Amino acid sequence: MTSHLIRGAAPVGAEPTDLLLADGVITATGPDAAAQAGSETRVLDADGLVALPGLVDLHTHLREPGREDAETVWSGTRAAALGGFTAVHAMANTQPVADTAGVVEQVWRLGREAGWTDVLPVGAVTVGLAGEQLAELGAMAASQARVRVFSDDGLCVWDPVLMRRALEYVKAFDGVIAQHAQEPRLTAGAQMNEGVVSSELGLTGWPAVAEEAIIARDVLLAEHVGSRVHICHLSTAGSVEIVRWAKARGIDVTAEVTPHHLLLTDDLARSYDPVYKVNPPLRTQEDVLALRAALADGTIDIVATDHAPHPVEAKDCEWADAAFGMTGLETALPVVIETMVEPGLLDWAGVARVLSTTPARIGRAEGHGRPIAVGEPANLTLVDPAARVVVDGAHQATTSRNTPFQGRTLPGRVVATFLRGRATVLDAQPVADHTGGTR
Numbered sequence: 001m002t003s004h005l006i007r008g009a010a011p012v013g014a015e016p017t018d019l020l021l022a023d024g025v026i027t028a029t030g031p032d033a034a035a036q037a038g039s040e041t042r043v044l045d046a047d048g049l050v051a052l053p054g055l056v057d058l059h060t061h062l063r064e065p066g067r068e069d070a071e072t073v074w075s076g077t078r079a080a081a082l083g084g085f086t087a088v089h090a091m092a093n094t095q096p097v098a099d100t101a102g103v104v105e106q107v108w109r110l111g112r113e114a115g116w117t118d119v120l121p122v123g124a125v126t127v128g129l130a131g132e133q134l135a136e137l138g139a140m141a142a143s144q145a146r147v148r149v150f151s152d153d154g155l156c157v158w159d160p161v162l163m164r165r166a167l168e169y170v171k172a173f174d175g176v177i178a179q180h181a182q183e184p185r186l187t188a189g190a191q192m193n194e195g196v197v198s199s200e201l202g203l204t205g206w207p208a209v210a211e212e213a214i215i216a217r218d219v220l221l222a223e224h225v226g227s228r229v230h231i232c233h234l235s236t237a238g239s240v241e242i243v244r245w246a247k248a249r250g251i252d253v254t255a256e257v258t259p260h261h262l263l264l265t266d267d268l269a270r271s272y273d274p275v276y277k278v279n280p281p282l283r284t285q286e287d288v289l290a291l292r293a294a295l296a297d298g299t300i301d302i303v304a305t306d307h308a309p310h311p312v313e314a315k316d317c318e319w320a321d322a323a324f325g326m327t328g329l330e331t332a333l334p335v336v337i338e339t340m341v342e343p344g345l346l347d348w349a350g351v352a353r354v355l356s357t358t359p360a361r362i363g364r365a366e367g368h369g370r371p372i373a374v375g376e377p378a379n380l381t382l383v384d385p386a387a388r389v390v391v392d393g394a395h396q397a398t399t400s401r402n403t404p405f406q407g408r409t410l411p412g413r414v415v416a417t418f419l420r421g422r423a424t425v426l427d428a429q430p431v432a433d434h435t436g437g438t439r
């Protein structure tokens with residue numbers, strides 16, 4: 001297996017150094033790295049680059065099985081590697097739904113075969129995402145896929161009795177319920193954020209309280225049964241306040257925000273371009289600022305992409321008929337740099353925390369989110385913070401074209417990604433023989 005000597009990269013919070021990657025781990029740092037490199041070691045000049053632990057996405061839609069026209073495990077994880085990710089959690093709203101050991105093992109196996117990132121399947125909480133009966137959570141946890149995150153994402157586990165049972169059940173195998181907080185009755189027919197813009201446009205509004213009411217309920221349920229709970233894609237200032245209250249009370253809650261909710265607002269709906277239609281909806285600038293502040297102060301734990309690829313026909317239509325969702329794997333890190341690093345809200349150690357260490361911990365992604373140190377698995381991302389790149393969906397690796405950042409210039413470029421010491425991305429390009437021909 002090829003070994004790599006990375007010269008002069010700056011690991012987060014540390015001075016530039018050399019890193020030697022061999023046999024899947026970091027075998028040496030500093031002057032030892034070059035000294036121990038062999039004649040076949042590939043040398044990478046990483047002067048000016050930041051070395052981050054490989055990014056981990058707790059919330060990706062890979063669409064396989066069932067909607068391979070939108071994305072496959074192969075195409076989605078290749079996009080993920082280009083975005084700097086070494087592990088992604090694949091959401092369960094596939095066709096068939098990932099609600100059995102058989103389906104989660106299939107997704108896990110496809111991830112292994114593709115070899116771009118680790119794929120950690122998320123199991124559905126309820127059979128068929130129907131919200132009526134608990135799925136085989138224990139069987140999915142005990143399967144080869146070792147599922148630890150369970151979610152009906154796309155739909156809310158609305159029934160409080162089912163939610164309570166799910167929270168209690170997953171404790172036995174260290175699992176977590178990731179809730180898509182959306183009160184269904186309050187959002188029937190909703191098309192966008194409820195507010196000034198929705199009234200002007202005459203589109204059915206989606207009130208903030210529909211999200212906040214479920215979060216309030218679920219943190220109280222988690223406290224009652226002594227379980228941990230994770231809240232998907234927080235989108236309102238009020239949600240932040242509830243999570244802040246819950247954490248102060250000692251409730252074991254974690255929360256994520258998406259890159260698009262850190263940057264975009266419901267004003268964009270004025271274009272009637274369905275690329276801006278997403279669940280939860282884009283909110284107001286006040287919400288955006290509250291989400292950024294909460295990510296900076298740790299109330300929100302992580303950034304998760306909610307990469308939701310859709311085929312052209314699902315977006316190239318009237319707003320009301322369009323699917324909810326935006327792609328995000330290839331733009332997540334640049335958006336975090338723009339919204340959090342450049343304004344001084346997060347430093348690089350903070351970026352590593354919200355995009356790698358903490359998502360790996362919440363999702364129990366073993367071997368990911370580890371320190372950049374000798375003996376640790378060589379899951380790494382090298383970023384050029386000085387680069388500026390114009391987003392062009394036509395040239396992205398995802399099969400789908402629904403990026404809301406089309407034409408924007410964003411800071412930062414992922415130059416290289418390593419999965420257990422193998423390069424999946426080099427010179428910002430996917431590496432064709434990234435599996436080393438062994439898988």
Ligand SMILES: NC(=O)N[C@@H](CC(=O)O)C(=O)O
Nearest residue numbers: 061153154278279308324325
């Ligand atoms: N986030 C989205 O807007 N879409 C998601 C699921 C969802 O509707 O939440 C999808 O699977 O397309």
